[in-house]
Amino acid sequence: MLKNNFNQFHKQFSENLPRSLERTINLLNEIGNPQNEIKNIIHIAGTNGKGSILSYIKSCLTMNNLKVNAFTSPHLVQINERILINDKIIEDELLNKTIDRLFQYSKNMNIAFFEFITGCALYLFNQNKADWNLFEVGMGGQFDATNTLPQKDLAIIAPISYDHEDFLGDDIIEITKEKMGITNNETYTVVGKQPKNITDFILKNFLYNKEKRFVYGLDWTMTKKKELFYYEDNDASIRINNPFMIGEHQKMNAALSIASLRFLERSNKINFSKNIIEKGISKTKWHGRLEKINCDNNLSELWIDSCHNPSGTKAIACEMKKMNSKKQKKMNLIFSLKKGKKIRDFITPFEGIFDEIKYICINDNHYSFNEIKKNTNGTNINIREVREFDKTLILKNNHPSRILICGSMQLVGKAISIF
Structure with a gap:
């Protein structure tokens, strides 16, 4: 059941x-x-x-x-x-x-x-x-x-x-x-x-x-x-x-x-x-908290984190910035966000850190892509829509990349299930 x-x-x-x-x-x-x-x-x-x-x-x-x-x-x-x-x-x-x-x-x-x-x-x-x-x-x-x-x-x-x-x-x-x-x-x-x-x-x-x-x-x-x-x-x-x-x-x-x-x-x-x-x-481990997982792509690093509010985002943005201080990898963000969260407050800390940002509406409890776009107008953040989340989204990268998946427990859970 x-x-x-x-x-x-x-x-x-x-x-x-x-x-x-x-x-x-x-x-x-x-x-x-x-x-x-x-x-x-x-x-x-x-x-x-x-x-x-x-x-x-x-x-x-x-x-x-x-x-x-x-x-x-x-x-x-x-x-x-x-x-x-x-x-x-x-x-x-x-x-x-x-x-x-x-x-x-x-x-x-x-x-x-x-x-x-x-x-x-x-x-x-x-x-x-x-x-x-x-x-x-x-x-x-x-x-x-x-x-x-x-x-x-x-x-x-x-x-x-x-x-x-x-x-x-x-x-x-x-x-x-x-x-x-x-x-x-x-x-x-x-x-x-x-x-x-x-x-x-x-x-x-x-x-x-x-x-x-x-x-x-x-x-x-x-x-x-x-x-x-x-x-x-x-x-x-x-x-x-x-x-x-x-x-x-x-x-x-x-x-x-x-x-x-x-x-x-x-x-x-x-x-x-x-x-x-x-x-x-x-010896403490806690899955889904800025955790690196194996993604079967030697060129890509895949990170997951369950951050879903502004204070959580700020902490993770700070760590991602440190990771890429030498600019050695392309930085990609894939996120989803439940309805009721403050979209602009969530995404703003990531501004200037990621080369590419993608949004996926994981289910009906999450914002649509249009709602995300509407609430980020006037920022320097360019967001693309992804309709399906699967392995190919990660594996198709053919250049050194560091990918962060965050914003929604359901999305992070799906990443864990896939990989």
């Missing part, structure tokens, strides 16, 4: 519902409220980097011989990727069984797919106990289905910026309030690097208890010494080294992950050695 009929199954759920926890709570009531039995919870909110942070923390926990369950979203290729039981992607049979069980209750409910699959994860994590349970917020925080968890051992606030404005609005303070909705004054909370106005707002309005907060710039930081990056707090300096997670933004994600583990340790919730943390960070 999941591999062949996922799109059809997804259509059975409602879309554009009012933001509320009530629907998820109703489903959880029907299945015995498994969320109340899950212990040792880390909950991650923010705009960018949530999945990477979860992956870093998961790697360090497993390196410390601990069992880890994890719930993340969205998926790249198949839905199973969203639910990890004991650090392994859930098998089709178990996921299908769980979906069938919960669908008996949800089929007569007006419920969103994400709310349903969150219910599945909570049910499974209660059935399959782990030492730690990691949850990535889907969107926002306060009204996200994952926020039905009654008690978190740690909340992590990744960098906050603009995304999902059609749901969360375009007031950065209101967006911050929504993200901070996963915490309360009794929640141990780690805050990543933010613009000063956001950090000030968080400290003034949310994190009154100094003993239960660990904030970038106040309690921990990241430094760079001779091209090497280090996490630092008052008691430790830990080198950040990972050959798989490329980009300075990933170093900051790693630093926030280390801060989270250090704060858990300070709170007497876990014990870690510096060596275990360094090893865990160094």
Whole structure:
């Protein structure tokens, strides 16, 4: 069912519902409220980097011989990727069984797919106990289905910026309030690097208890010494080294992950050695994040990244510019973009970096080429339309090229599937 009929199954759920926890709570009531039995919870909110942070923390926990369950979203290729039981992607049979069980209750409910699959994860994590349970917020925080968890051992606030404005609005303070909705004054909370106005707002309005907060710039930081990056707090300096997670933004994600583990340790919730943390960070992999994949063309380098908002684009544009500092390869961009994203804000950071930019409308949830063209008029960005995405689009290059595919999880997932 999941591999062949996922799109059809997804259509059975409602879309554009009012933001509320009530629907998820109703489903959880029907299945015995498994969320109340899950212990040792880390909950991650923010705009960018949530999945990477979860992956870093998961790697360090497993390196410390601990069992880890994890719930993340969205998926790249198949839905199973969203639910990890004991650090392994859930098998089709178990996921299908769980979906069938919960669908008996949800089929007569007006419920969103994400709310349903969150219910599945909570049910499974209660059935399959782990030492730690990691949850990535889907969107926002306060009204996200994952926020039905009654008690978190740690909340992590990744960098906050603009995304999902059609749901969360375009007031950065209101967006911050929504993200901070996963915490309360009794929640141990780690805050990543933010613009000063956001950090000030968080400290003034949310994190009154100094003993239960660990904030970038106040309690921990990241430094760079001779091209090497280090996490630092008052008691430790830990080198950040990972050959798989490329980009300075990933170093900051790693630093926030280390801060989270250090704060858990300070709170007497876990014990870690510096060596275990360094090893865990160094071995972390997270697919679809500025990842180079084999494309069967010796002349071309193929890179994929799931960036889909302006802050994500800026980070990736910076890295692509560094890669081609010697202008040794032709730079090509292939992207798609879901409706609701700010087209011009997304594409502008790439201006002047790419020799050729192509757009493909991957499905009906994405902008048409005409909408993309209309919203980039008046810029120096020339975009061509591609109607089909397949291997030939990459393999036909007969000159040294560096190709980036980004903008849409579905497009990145398709690239992974093809190659």
